[in-house]
Amino acid sequence: xxxxxxxxxxxxxxxxxxxxxxxxxxxxxxxxxxxxxxxxxxxxxxxxxxxxxxxxxxxxxxxxxxxxxxxxxxxxxxxxxxxxxxxxxxxxxxxxxxxxxxxxxxxxxxxxxxxxxxxxxxxxxxxxxxxxxxxxxxxxxxxxxxxxxxxxxxxxxxxxxxxxxxxxxxxxxxxxxxxxxxxxxxxxxxxxxxxxxxxxxxxxxxxxxxxxxxxxxxxxxxxxxxxxxxxxxxxxxxxxxxxxxxxxxxxxxxxxxxxxxxxxxxxxxxxxxxxxxxxxxxxxxxxxxxxxxxxxxxxxxxxxxx
Ligand SMILES: [Zn+2]
Ligand SMILES: [Zn+2]
Numbered sequence: 001x002x003x004x005x006x007x008x009x010x011x012x013x014x015x016x017x018x019x020x021x022x023x024x025x026x027x028x029x030x031x032x033x034x035x036x037x038x039x040x041x042x043x044x045x046x047x048x049x050x051x052x053x054x055x056x057x058x059x060x061x062x063x064x065x066x067x068x069x070x071x072x073x074x075x076x077x078x079x080x081x082x083x084x085x086x087x088x089x090x091x092x093x094x095x096x097x098x099x100x101x102x103x104x105x106x107x108x109x110x111x112x113x114x115x116x117x118x119x120x121x122x123x124x125x126x127x128x129x130x131x132x133x134x135x136x137x138x139x140x141x142x143x144x145x146x147x148x149x150x151x152x153x154x155x156x157x158x159x160x161x162x163x164x165x166x167x168x169x170x171x172x173x174x175x176x177x178x179x180x181x182x183x184x185x186x187x188x189x190x191x192x193x194x195x196x197x198x199x200x201x202x203x204x205x206x207x208x209x210x211x212x213x214x215x216x217x218x219x220x221x222x223x224x225x226x227x228x229x230x231x232x233x234x235x236x237x238x239x240x241x242x243x244x245x246x247x248x249x250x251x252x253x254x255x256x257x258x259x260x261x262x263x264x265x266x267x268x269x270x271x272x273x274x275x276x277x278x279x280x281x282x283x284x285x286x287x288x289x290x291x292x293x294x295x296x297x298x299x300x301x302x303x304x305x306x
Contacts, residue, residue: 028052031078033086036243037235040193041086043079045071054102054239057195058083059188062166064092067110068186068195069103069239076106092165093117095172096153097197097239098180099125099212100132101144107151117163118153119174121182121213126152131211138297141211157184175199175222177305179206181213185226192234194226200252202241204290205259205298208305215305216260216298223253259285263302273303 029045029052036042039060045052056079057068065087071079083091094110096118097103104126107116126147134140163170171187179198186195199222201207208214226236227249236244244252259281266276277296280286289295 028075031075031082033058033082036237037191037193039191040235040237041083042237042243043071043082045075045078051240054100054198055237055241056083056106057237058086059168059170059191059193060087061092061168064090064165066163066165066168066170067091067094067114068237069097069197070094070106070110070116072102073105073108076109079106080109090114093163093170095184095186095195096122097185097195098122098183099130100180100198100209103197103239104147104153107153108148111150115155116151116153117155117157117161117172117184119182119184120156120158121180122184123153123156125182125212133207133209135292138292138294139300175225176218177213177215178208178218178222179214180209183222185222187229192230193237194230194234195237196226196239198239199223199226200236200238200244200249201290201293202238202244202252203288205288205293205295206256206301207293208301210301210304214301216256216302217305220253220256220260223249223256227253255285255288259298260302260306263299264306267303267306273300276303 029047031045033041033043041058043056043058053072053075054069056071059066065083070076091110091114094114094116099122128146130144131141132144134142157172157174160173168188168190173185175183175185183197198207199219206219208216232246234246236249263276277299281295286295
């Protein structure tokens with residue numbers, strides 16, 4: 001009997017461990033990497049079904065890594081290790097595309113080697129208590145604590161700045177008032193890639209963090225400018241999901257332009273936000289709705305920032 005109980009206990013413990021690992025995997029996933037273009041790797045966490053946190057873009061500059069976005073705090077060490085396992089060389093720069101915690105929360109894991117670079121607004125937001133997306137329901141916001149001083153960006157950009165690592169030239173460009181008020185986009189023309197952070201939400205309408213000074217028109221302007229600066233050979237790498245080709249980005253931009261024009265027309269005709277929301281977007285645009293960003297939310301983001 002004792003033996004049987006011990007065996008049941010052992011099985012129970014094994015079940016708990018398995019469930020624990022499954023639960024842990026669902027929360028944090030496992031870190032993986034994929035090469036999206038020569039010298040360019042995407043590092044992210046996946047549960048096998050969905051991705052957790054944001055993409056870390058790792059660019060092999062020959063003698064050192066350049067990293068774009070540092071992941072969520074608890075996942076950053078894993079991303080750092082994964083990058084080192086692809087090629088063991090130092091990380092020279094780690095850029096923050098904007099302040100959101102899935103893009104800057106992992107800065108501390110990179111500071112031993114890398115210089116953290118962001119737009120100046122990112123540093124000032126992170127240095128103090130700040131508000132941001134709650135991500136629990138559409139339109140929810142919550143308060144975030146200031147991050148440790150050591151993890152704050154040590155180099156800040158106001159407009160545009162160029163960096164050189166190995167043979168690569170990296171152009172970091174700020175687009176004002178788009179996803180937030182501190183968006184940086186990184187152009188690497190020699191590799192024909194653009195790291196564009198959250199200016200594009202690949203499976204849905206763009207997110208505009210109105211509390212952080214973002215605007216729908218700013219997203220439109222930024223995408224127009226990015227398209228004008230690049231050609232059909234470029235790959236556009238977002239903070240979430242898989243990269244876009246130029247054709248996909250064009251299609252996305254068209255949706256952004258036309259939905260903004262639609263809301264603008266109704267606002268100019270004197271309709272209230274509630275009236276435009278009740279009317280809704282034409283059917284063809286509704287394929288871009290997501291749970292956290294339904295059309296009413298996208299209409300609100302446009303209406304409030306026109
Ligand atoms: Zn974001
Ligand atoms: Zn994000």
